[in-house]
Amino acid sequence: MATAADLDRPADSVEAFREEARAWLAANFDPALRGQDNAMSAVDGPSAETDAQRKWREAMGEKGWGVPTWPRDYGGGGLSRAEARVLQEEMAKIGAWNPIGGMGVMMFGPTLLEYGNEAQKSEHIPRIARGEVRWCQGYSEPGAGSDLASLQTFAEDKGDHYLVNGQKTWTSGGQWADKCFALVRTDKSQKHAGISFLLIDMTSEGVETRPIRLISGASPFCETFFTNVKVPKENLVGREGQGWEIGTRLLQHERNSLSGGSGSAARMNAGRTVPEIAKKYRGTDAEGRIADADLRTRIIKHEMDQRAFALTLRRAALEAKGNAGPSAATSIMKNVGARITQDRAELNVEIMGMQGLGWEGEGFTPAELEQTRTWLWGKAVSIYGGSSEIQNNVIAKRILGMLDHQ
Structure with missing residues (x-):
């Protein structure tokens, strides 16, 4: 099922784009980068870029394909959803990954x-896209x-700037960030x-981070x-008092991204499927199936x-109309994905078993030690x-229409 935007684009045009994408990727993606990931995405903090990673990021940034459906005027790819899916498919075929990411792409940019x-868009969006x-x-x-609406970080009006005092917590990546989008009172x-x-x-x-x-x-x-x-007045997005509306809209974009797992499957399995892990640690029967029948049933489910x-x-993405973006339904997706x-x-x-509970020391492979940490991280x-x-x-209020009883 195609979106309204995609219906305006002939199938032969989309296939022509496939050839363009395939040729560009062949010319710009270094096969040695297969199996790697965005250097900024590590849980413990951004790792240093290799020269090859930097060149790949710069190439994707210049092309705008790191944010393929964003407007070209602001450094995006200007692609239709159909073209963006084709690009994703062609990247997957050669093991290419998107070097452009982070909170700027996931939630702040769209907002x-x-x-x-x-x-504001001219100043910030192109740098995010690159x-x-x-x-x-x-x-x-x-x-x-x-x-969240009880927040107390206060921005006092000082004429040409705000004077901000307060504390935030659980600031993901705050110790490495250049900029912060914040809700303030x-x-x-x-x-x-x-x-x-x-x-x-x-x-x-x-500004201090701990x-x-x-x-x-x-x-x-x-x-x-x-x-x-001191924060310049021009850094106010929207109007004063509109922060709750803008902030909740941003959360819809965040939940839309998180519902897809944000790479969590790869972190949980180190690139292997659950059946593959089961066959390695539990063995197989005479027919090559996972030996434990009960475990096999639960893995299948x-x-x-x-x-x-x-x-x-995928269906939700295809059914999206125009540029309406995510809705309250992202809360359902986020819960199920979690x-x-x-x-x-x-x-x-x-x-x-015990090999999945190692913390350090001999007797465990690096993948087994990582499994313990990713299991805890998954909580x-x-x-x-x-x-949740x-x-x-x-879900109860905005989708099912259930109101609080007074």
Whole structure:
């Protein structure tokens, strides 16, 4: 089922684009990069780019294909959804990966394209499209997690700038970020209507980050402190008091990306399928099947769930109309994606037994040690981006039409 935009593009035009994409990828993607990933995507922080990785990022950035459906005027590829799918298919065939990513692509860029003024879009979108800047998200606070609208970080109007004071927590990648998109309070007399959406330079005087070490041993998050941080008035996105509307729209983009797993399947399995892992650790019967019949049944059910989910995501993308973007239905996708990711991690640990619970020392392969950490990391997928309980509230109110009883 094609989108409205794709119906305007003849099939032969899409196939002509396939040939163009295939030729360009052959000329620009170094086969030695197969099996690698975005240098900025590591859980423990961005790794240093190799020369080959840098050239690949620059080539994709110049072409605009890192953000293929974004407007060409701002450095995007300007492709139709059909063309973007073709590009993805051709990249998958040769083991190519997208070197442009992060929060700028996943959530801030699409939101700025919708709410930003021309100066803001011209300043920030091209740099995101080229992979030149890292963004982080300043939402949660120690006293405003699930009840985000209770946030207290205050931006005081000082004429030509705001003076920001407050604290954010669980700032993903904040210790490595160049910029931060943040929800701040500009009016203390109103809860939701007193929140604004502000862009903050992380190199500004008064910004401090303190990494938080997780149970998995990684430190992808940090506490962020703002002490008398000066932020130019032109960094306000939308109008004062519109922050809640803009911020919740951004969360829809985030959940839309997270529902696809954001590479979690690869991290959980180190590139192998669950059946392959089971055959290695549990062995096979005379017919080449996983030896444990009960385990085999549960793995089949998991694989069916995963495949059905992938097909549902694809159908949702195909059914999207125009540039309407994600809806409240992303909360359903986010919850299902989180469950499948965690189920996969639990299966892997069960299959590997003691070999899937190693932390350090001899007797474990690097992949086995990594499995322990990714299993623990997976516990967070039902929390970040809005907990499963919050998503259930969104589903009940905005999709099922259920209202709170007074």
